[in-house]
Amino acid sequence: MTATANHVIHDIQADPFGERFSRHLAVHKQLLGGSFYFESASEALLDLVEAAYGGLPPHRLPITVPDFRIELQLVPHRDQPYIIEPPQVQMHSGAGVLCGVIDASNYVVISPAQHRALVVASEDMLDFPYHLRYELIEFAVFILATRGLGLVPLHGACVGRNGHGLLLLGASGAGKSTMALHSLLNGLDFLSEDAVFVHPETLLATGVANYVHVKPDALRFIEHEAARDWIGKAPVIRRRSGVEKFEADLRHSHGQIAASPLKLVGAVFVSSEQETDLDALLSFVPSDEIAARLHADQPYAAGQPGWLHFQQKMVQTGVHELRRGEHPQVSIEALMRLLDRL
Incomplete structure (x- = not known):
């Protein structure tokens, strides 16, 4: 009623x-x-x-x-x-x-x-x-x-498998949602595309995997017809920025939602810079630069309790940068190879 x-x-x-x-x-x-x-x-x-x-x-x-x-x-x-x-x-x-x-x-x-x-x-x-x-x-x-x-609130995405997760960070528009979506379509567990919450003592990450937001022009990179149809028929929402996106319900998707929190084994800064050399898509972020980059990327979280502990642990696990390949699939394959190594 x-x-x-x-x-x-x-x-x-x-x-x-x-x-x-x-x-x-x-x-x-x-x-x-x-x-x-x-x-x-x-x-x-x-x-x-x-x-x-x-x-x-x-x-x-x-x-x-x-x-x-x-x-x-x-x-x-x-x-x-x-x-x-x-x-x-x-x-x-x-x-x-x-x-x-x-x-x-x-x-x-x-x-x-x-x-x-x-x-x-x-x-x-x-x-x-x-x-x-x-x-x-x-x-x-x-x-x-x-x-x-006592969670650390992060603006980012998170995907993984076998209980391990990768945190995807980067500026708005860098491609975090695209990476998360294509990770889902390639068999990885989807935790979140926008907001990730980390327990700093254990590095367990949780989120709300209810929707993924996709720009209409991103549909051209989705080769699976059923997945493209699932997103294309979703309602369209308008962000405060004025950008319109499909809001596709992940609970009726063609992939796997993370059934439990994922243990973070690393973080990746998603860059909007293009890279044609497949061997150069992924690069290490020097350990002495990680703290500053995390702080700059997450100004709100950096002022919350638990941040220093989280930051120290991320320095220990290691952080990479991922440049954009000619097709999202290329970037996802680099991401999956990294996850296998960690």
Whole structure:
């Protein structure tokens, strides 16, 4: 049952904060090594939770895990619905809470110490499920898991096999998503294309392998007809940058999602530079340059607890740079050879 305006009208004088609002529906998900409970009176909001996390393998970490609780509230339509897309999220913090605010009717409030979060969304925001899911609901999950489990949050991708993983780093547009997609199509386990969370003590990496985002022009490099059809029929989302991409559901894909966290055995900076010499696609990053390159590539993570330990371990495992071949398949073969050696 989707909550409507009638469900959120209450006696303002008797209950000014809406504390008596019914929250009779709940779902549980094992995500990023954590145990998450989502509570709401709105089936529509819980449907978005299911769209984000339904059917994913439950990842667990060798640590004590608290329960995380995220409450989702649906409020009435705003007077002026968005025409193109919602405004960008504005971040705020204070008094031990973190906030992501789109407007007065669409926001998330997170209390890491209490392992709780509140997501509030207006009914018209349901017309923008990508933004609502990614910028409010998934944002709450990522922050709670990072702070509550002591994970290092990285902007990157991760693929692997036999329990071992390679971290794919690099600037936006360098080709991390393309590398992750073609790794999937070549039989590697897919962990994440955009956000990777690493336990610094064990180097176990986890992520949410729900979707892969592919530019339309990347379809020409996909030779497998069924895979090309799977992506080409996927919904199209528009990034904040204005770039449009297919959002293909990995749970209905032609590959293998990582069933459990992957132990990182190395990292690769994906470069947009072209290289025609196959023997020169991969190169070592000198050990005395690794710390600086990681810091420059991950400015947010570099300020989080656990970063120094993670950084030291990555220096020990070794880091490479991968230049772009004439075809993604060439780069993937170099990546797979590296994974076999590590």
